[in-house]
Amino acid sequence: MAYVALADRGQVLSHPHSFITKYIYSQDHKVIAIQYFLTSIAVGVVALILSAMMRLQLGFPDTFSLIDPSQYYQFVTMHGMIMVIYLLTALFLGGFGNYLIPLMVGARDMVFPYMNMLSYWVYLLSVIILMASFFVTGGPTGAGWTLYPPQSIMFGTPGAENGIVLMLLSLAVFIVAFTMGGLNYVTTVLQARTRGMTLMRMPLSVWGIFTATILGLLAFPALLVSAIMLLLDRLLGTSFFMPAMVSMGSQTDYDGGSPVLFQHLFWFFGHPEVYIVALPAFGIVSDLLSVHARKNIFGYRMMVWAIVVIGALSFVVWAHHMYVSGMNPYFGFFFATTTLIIAVPTAIKVYNWVLTLWRGNIHLTVPMLFAIGFIFTFIHGGLTGIFLGNVVVDLPLSDTYFVVAHFHMVMGVSPILVVFGALYHWYPKITGKMWNATLGKWHFWLTFLGTYSIYLPMHYLGFLGVPRRYYSFEGIEFIPESAYALNAGITMSALFVAVVQLIFFYNMIVSLFKGKPAGPNPWNATTLEWQTPNTPPIHGNWGPELPTVYRWAYAYSVPGADKDFTAQNEPPNEQDVANPT
């Protein structure tokens, strides 16, 4: 077994040779990242199929006898929980966090590689527990992804027998996995940056992932706390959340608990969770725009501060998810105010993205298309968020499809567009191969226009008052015929978009074998991950010496420079030092 001594760490990295130690029990952050990518995408496909089933029922009610009301609720619940936690959180932090942090800050690996590996395996365990709930008596829980008690653990709700227990267990296990990974990401950023990589020279991707990880570390305990207490209520008969109630004609043993307490705890996690997903997307999209517009990011410092301020504010807005819970109206006033304040740093980011494009040398590559698409969908979802952040507007809209459209636009479509953009952007580094650009452009346009045709009409359904969470609208008189037609159309778009994703998988898999070699730096990017001696990078990432960083991450089109980008680790020549730009 070969060892490379790390002068800067006083430790050794092992270079395993057998297939199992190289790809399965690997401690290499890049392999772990790929494991996270593949697992989370696989579980995301399951959630995508579940959403297609839901849409079939909504678009063509009474046509598909295989979907009954219980199953509909189970699909809703599992779709939501998988997409938010097991796909997006795991993909952005476990996937991109693992792959990008060490490469971008110039480290050989995460600071604690063994714990990093353990993090993936525990994550996989949580996914297996979650998937197991499809196969137990009663099926998975159908409590809605927010799992509100009392209904989530009362008999009568689908999956109240075993599904809810497995769901809560799986969440607890996921949080353990995330904590192990998160400690690694934070410590690596804090301690393993290479010489010259000051915090303010880090690419915004790292800033986004770093801040999101800190949010996750502080917010996931709230989910753990609520999951533990709900489990105790369900299994041991405590009454933390469960009020005295009559169920199926008989008095339950529960007494005096507070369902609203659960909502507070859940949303204390739930709102930061939005930014746990959004901040990495913000960071990554900033880098994509800058690289493909050949221009430094507009207002780098402001972008960093905005990420940090959004992160801090995200902890004091949670109750805007609870305007209809019957809480004190003055609370609502407070939380509406903080919610609108958080729009300020967010708007700064949006302006800076647009200003980065302004007079840039825009290359409409596939990653760039996805990044620009993100700006559209994010502005769209952000604006409807300002509607819903106000108590008086939220009350009538809160139980309608307007909310579904809003959060899918801002938390579904937008981050997923960034995920695609980022996968296209870094695929050449991960695999060493280039994908087919024509297929990539088809994938973008069909996905972008397709998702718009799903969610734009949903806003109108919301204005009409079409309630969300309903299996069927039979007998609701105020819903006009046209709403049914619209629902059928939305379903067609949804199925279309789901099928279109096959283009992406085809492109990625075929390019892996038949793609042209991409070269070390196909985008002429400045950041360190493109400057590795090998592509794909080997375990240890760098040659005998770690790179030294001389400048920030956005030296694009610097006036007077001989090429339109200067890598972060390119030593400055005498002239540049005399006249820094």
Next chain:
Amino acid sequence: MITIILFIFVAVGVSFWWLWRQKIFSKPWTTEGAEIDLRDDIGNIGSSAKTALFVFLAVVSSMFSLFISAYFMRMELNDWRPLNEPALLWFNTLLLVLGSLSIQWCSRAAAKSDLTIIKYTLLATGFFTGSFIFGQLVAWQQLVDAGYYLQSNPANAFFYLFTGLHGIHLLGGLIVWLRTTIRAFAGSDVEQVRLSVELCRTYWHFLLAVWIVLFGLFLST
């Protein structure tokens, strides 16, 4: 939710203070060269482990702050019957304080690379901590014998929940303690033992502080 809000304010305050010191107001596009990086501990495994422990303690603090928030909110509802804490808890607290003191002594010895004292104080730490956990179990038994069951009142449920979670965290600490002790007795590198001892010391003091907060909470309500 006041408790967790206060905790978040502290966490945000510490983060902002730290970022301030990291020259977050510098203009990175104006300077070239690697000299502006003044860190001298890049990739040092000792400072990495301490940083990770510090972040982990923030995570655990967040969790306990949330539990305490939940405790206060649940307490306001009218079915709450305060629990009479067993007097044994005072004795247990003393045991945990002794555990903390011995690990403190141990880390002083580690600073002087005095392996003999390291070994004795490590054993003492393990003994006191193990006795504390045993004492907590006895306290549970006393409560059950007196009819204070988990299901009968939220105050009881919170008591079992908090003491149980605190105990689990101590057990996790004991695993690290065991590895450290084996290392110390195997006579491995003093540098390495010293790092482990320092990490254990921080963790033990932290868990003592958590216990004092929880015990104070039980006594005052």
